[in-house]
Amino acid sequence: xxxxxxxxxxxxxxxxxxxxxxxxxxxxxxxxxxxxxxxxxxxxxxxxxxxxxxxxxxxxxxxxxxxxxxxxxxxxxxxxxxxxxxxxxxxxxxxxxxxxxxxxxxxxxxxxxxxxxxxxxxxxxxxxxxxxxxxxxxxxxxxxxxxxxxxxxxxxxxxxxxxxxxxxxxxxxxxxxxxxxxxxxxxxxxxxxxxxxxxxxxxxxxxxxxx
Amino acid sequence: xxxxxxxxxxxxxxxxxxxxxxxxxxxxxxxxxxxxxxxxxxxxxxxxxxxxxxxxxxxxxxxxxxxxxxxxxxxxxxxxxxxxxxxxxxxxxxxxxxxxxxxxxxxxxxxxxxxxxxxxxxxxxxxxxxxxxxxxxxxxxxxxxxxxxxxxxxxxxxxxxxxxxxxxxxxxxxxxxxxxxxxxxxxxxxxxxxxxxxxxxxxxxxxxxxxxxxxxxxxxxxxxxxxxxxxxxxxxxxxxxxxxxxxxxxxxxxxxxxxxxxxxxxxxxxxxxxxxxxxxxxxxxxxxxxxxxxxxxxxxxxxxxxxxxxxxxxxxxxxxxxxxxxxxxxxxxxxxxxxxxxxxxxxxxxxxxxxxxxxxxxxxxxxxxxxxxxxxxxxxxxxxxxxxxxxxxxxxxxxxxxxxxxxxxxxxxxxxxxxxxxxxxxxxxxxxxxxxxxxxxxxxxxxxxxxxxxxxxxxxxxxxxxxxxxxxxxxxxx
Numbered sequence: 001x002x003x004x005x006x007x008x009x010x011x012x013x014x015x016x017x018x019x020x021x022x023x024x025x026x027x028x029x030x031x032x033x034x035x036x037x038x039x040x041x042x043x044x045x046x047x048x049x050x051x052x053x054x055x056x057x058x059x060x061x062x063x064x065x066x067x068x069x070x071x072x073x074x075x076x077x078x079x080x081x082x083x084x085x086x087x088x089x090x091x092x093x094x095x096x097x098x099x100x101x102x103x104x105x106x107x108x109x110x111x112x113x114x115x116x117x118x119x120x121x122x123x124x125x126x127x128x129x130x131x132x133x134x135x136x137x138x139x140x141x142x143x144x145x146x147x148x149x150x151x152x153x154x155x156x157x158x159x160x161x162x163x164x165x166x167x168x169x170x171x172x173x174x175x176x177x178x179x180x181x182x183x184x185x186x187x188x189x190x191x192x193x194x195x196x197x198x199x200x201x202x203x204x205x206x207x208x209x210x211x
Numbered sequence: 212x213x214x215x216x217x218x219x220x221x222x223x224x225x226x227x228x229x230x231x232x233x234x235x236x237x238x239x240x241x242x243x244x245x246x247x248x249x250x251x252x253x254x255x256x257x258x259x260x261x262x263x264x265x266x267x268x269x270x271x272x273x274x275x276x277x278x279x280x281x282x283x284x285x286x287x288x289x290x291x292x293x294x295x296x297x298x299x300x301x302x303x304x305x306x307x308x309x310x311x312x313x314x315x316x317x318x319x320x321x322x323x324x325x326x327x328x329x330x331x332x333x334x335x336x337x338x339x340x341x342x343x344x345x346x347x348x349x350x351x352x353x354x355x356x357x358x359x360x361x362x363x364x365x366x367x368x369x370x371x372x373x374x375x376x377x378x379x380x381x382x383x384x385x386x387x388x389x390x391x392x393x394x395x396x397x398x399x400x401x402x403x404x405x406x407x408x409x410x411x412x413x414x415x416x417x418x419x420x421x422x423x424x425x426x427x428x429x430x431x432x433x434x435x436x437x438x439x440x441x442x443x444x445x446x447x448x449x450x451x452x453x454x455x456x457x458x459x460x461x462x463x464x465x466x467x468x469x470x471x472x473x474x475x476x477x478x479x480x481x482x483x484x485x486x487x488x489x490x491x492x493x494x495x496x497x498x499x500x501x502x503x504x505x506x507x508x509x510x511x512x513x514x515x516x517x518x519x520x521x522x523x524x525x526x527x528x529x530x531x532x533x534x535x536x537x538x539x540x541x542x543x544x545x546x547x548x549x550x551x552x553x554x555x556x557x558x559x560x561x562x563x564x565x566x567x568x569x570x571x572x573x574x575x576x577x578x579x580x581x582x583x584x585x586x587x588x589x590x591x592x593x594x595x596x597x598x599x600x601x602x603x604x605x606x607x608x609x610x611x612x613x614x615x616x617x618x619x620x621x622x623x624x625x626x627x628x629x630x631x632x633x634x635x636x637x638x639x640x641x642x643x644x645x646x647x648x649x650x651x652x653x654x655x656x657x658x659x660x661x662x663x664x665x666x667x668x669x670x671x672x673x674x675x676x677x678x679x680x681x682x683x684x685x686x687x688x689x
Contacts, residue, residue, distance in 0.1 A: 048573040057485075057486040084480070085480055085485050085565075085566065086565055
């Protein structure tokens with residue numbers, strides 16, 4: 001009888017124990033620098049795809065990469081979707097409207113601070129305490145820091161998935177493809193050394209495995 | 212290492228091996244009797260243990276079979292009692308109905324017979340009266356014809372006779388017509404009597420048929436009470452059939468419950484949240500399941516209160532007033548839950564449309580959602596299913612009761628089969644161990660064939676010496 005009681009108690013405690021978070025946090029960095037800003041229409045379709053895949057209680061934020069990206073001001077839209085599906089749908093509609101207006105009104109930035117954006121993403125997603133943390137970087141991955149900005153900072157990407165999207169080739173890459181390959185490899189090394197998982201998706205027609 | 216050490220006792224390994232073998236044979240030979248005893252004791256002990264276990268299992272199987280038989284007979288007796296009770300109720304209803312109508316029927320028959328008697332009385336054929344003056348005519352006819360007055364008289368009489376005859380015939384025809392009319396009026400009465408008697412005949416036939424059925428059931432009931440093997444066999448096969456049929460119906464009901472679940476699980480996420488979990492299950496799923504389970508429970512109570520099933524003796528033992536109150540309470544709760552489900556089914560459709568609209572918007576479509584004017588049909592169908600399924604699930608109580616009752620005997624039969632097989636296996640193992648002991652003894656003796664042969668020879672020689680010594684002694688005695 002004693003053992004039975006103990007077993008029941010253990011079962012009840014197990015049932016009531018807080019479970020690990022099952023939600024997903026997605027932070028999308030949009031490169032708005034120079035010629036890459038022309039790719040924003042594609043970014044919009046990725047955002048809409050992500051919105052369609054995200055579930056209630058998931059978190060989604062879209063931020064731009066500009067001269068100094070380590071700032072909350074660069075977040076264009078963010079939402080943690082409501083527990084109720086209908087409310088979550090309303091949030092998704094509002095989110096898509098915000099993105100639409102941003103794409104129409106955005107101006108190209110002079111520099112590209114990808115590291116600052118990644119740091120901001122880490123901070124944001126850690127604060128949200130999501131079960132799965134994904135940083136999407138919609139950029140050519142060519143960092144171009146303004147003079148005086150220090151970004152040689154070790155990243156802590158443990159538990160993060162970093163996905164580079166639509167990494168386009170620059171004109172110079174066409175001249176010397178090694179530049180492109182070394183750029184991508186450098187980012188992969190950096191992410192993996194920081195404990196993260198690196199992926200690159202350039203075929204935007206096949207986003208099924210993205211989220 | 213050990214083998215190398217043994218083979219190293221002489222410089223020649225083969226010689227070492229032979230020496231070791233010889234030593235081993237010697238040791239084994241001297242230990243043979245003890246070793247045989249040990250082998251026999253060990254294997255016999257295991258064999259006896261297994262045999263004991265086999266007996267124990269066989270006894271258990273017998274006890275289980277007896278218990279299963281009791282359960283079967285008890286269940287069969289109860290079922291037969293219910294059937295006979297129902298048949299008696301039907302007979303009682305029939306007799307009550309017929310006897311209630313009997314005074315009316317009797318009065319109708321009496322009135323009809325009375326009417327027929329009266330009409331028959333009135334319809335008696337009265338022959339026309341013979342005219343009284345026929346003899347006068349004869350007298351006149353005997354008068355002298357020369358006397359001229361008689362001719363006129365006769366002519367007048369003739370005329371009067373014709374007139375009287377005509378009047379008499381008219382009266383007769385009129386009376387006959389009246390009689391025929393009266394006889395015609397009897398026809399409906401006869402028909403009424405015939406119909407009444409047919410009804411009586413039908414009632415009597417029905418009662419006779421019912422009494423035959425009751426006789427048959429009573430015969431079966433007596434067989435069950437006496438515990439006859441035929442009755443047990445019939446009940447057993449019937450129980451297995453019921454088990455499978457009830458199981459099949461329960462599977463269908465589970466399918467219905469699954470559809471019901473899918474109807475309400477999605478909208479439940481609007482009420483309790485779509486991402487909270489209880490253990491590894493979503494709270495909305497658990498909530499939907501709880502609603503369905505509560506509906507099934509209400510259905511069980513409703514069926515129990517209506518005395519269709521007999522799963523809960525407490526409910527069956529309730530006073531009628533309380534029981535009827537319980538019927539209404541459970542029915543009301545079931546209706547409320549069905550209404551809630553219909554509402555949730557509607558909500559599901561609304562959510563689906565909302566989700567489709569959002570999805571379309573996110574895919575970049577200009578028009579959000581479906582623009583179909585017949586969508587209301589789906590909505591109404593879902594609501595209807597949401598409302599009807601809880602009531603349909605109510606009837607699960609009937610196969611459930613059958614399943615529970617029959618599963619006792621079916622599980623008992625399975626247990627008997629299992630125990631019988633286990634007893635058989637244990638017996639086989641027991642015999643196997645006994646033979647294994649003999650086999651091990653023979654295997655033990657196998658390397659000792661040389662000393663055993665020598666021993667046998669020595670024994671034979673000793674025997675022959677002894678017999679040689681015995682023979683001279685006996686010859687000397689002779």
